[in-house]
Amino acid sequence: GAGVSQSPRYKVAKRGQDVALRCDPISGHVSLFWYQQALGQGPEFLTYFQNEAQLDKSGLPSDRFFAERPEGSVSTLKIQRTQQEDSAVYLCASSLGRASGLGAQYFGPGTRLLVL
């Protein structure tokens, strides 16, 4: 697989349920980003990893959101006690260099989360 992959592609959760979203970046990419995209809006930054280090989590909307990348490759975004306002598409992107570099971002297909 040459691109960024995400799973599941669709997730329906009952309000209050915990969910986990997975991202497999392009092999060898140092930087990994998570975004949240509401309907009709552009993606909004959530968090950034450089290898296994989470260097920026300023975009996470609440302490119910947690992300990790323990081995510097696959990343998981976890949302605890989901609320209806969490319904959105969650996009993952990776980039070859560090965020301080100038490379392009490559996006996965996203996970569409619907909280009922």
Add this chain to the structure above:
Amino acid sequence: KQEVTQIPAALSVPEGENLVLNCSFTDSAIYNLQWFRQDPGKGLTSLLLIQSSQREQTSGRLNASLDKSSGRSTLYIAASQPGDSATYLCAVRRNGNQFYFGTGTSLTVIP
């Protein structure tokens, strides 16, 4: 916070027309600007990346320009085709890890 605006929000053109999409941003201190297309239900596909030191980039029928001082970028699509129908997003990168996206322009090319 960087504000990114895209005009128009929606555009419909007949096949074969040349068209221009606009992106404006409020803070000129950017590292780069990237144009993407997004097809319904899918992720973003990178089209062009312009570094802050560059004025334009070209790929096939696409040409993107950047005027940092005025906070503007344009995406020019030549000889539009129905397959170009998608939402086009621009994203600007400031220092650090923050990328700011516009809300996109929804393009429909009519056969």
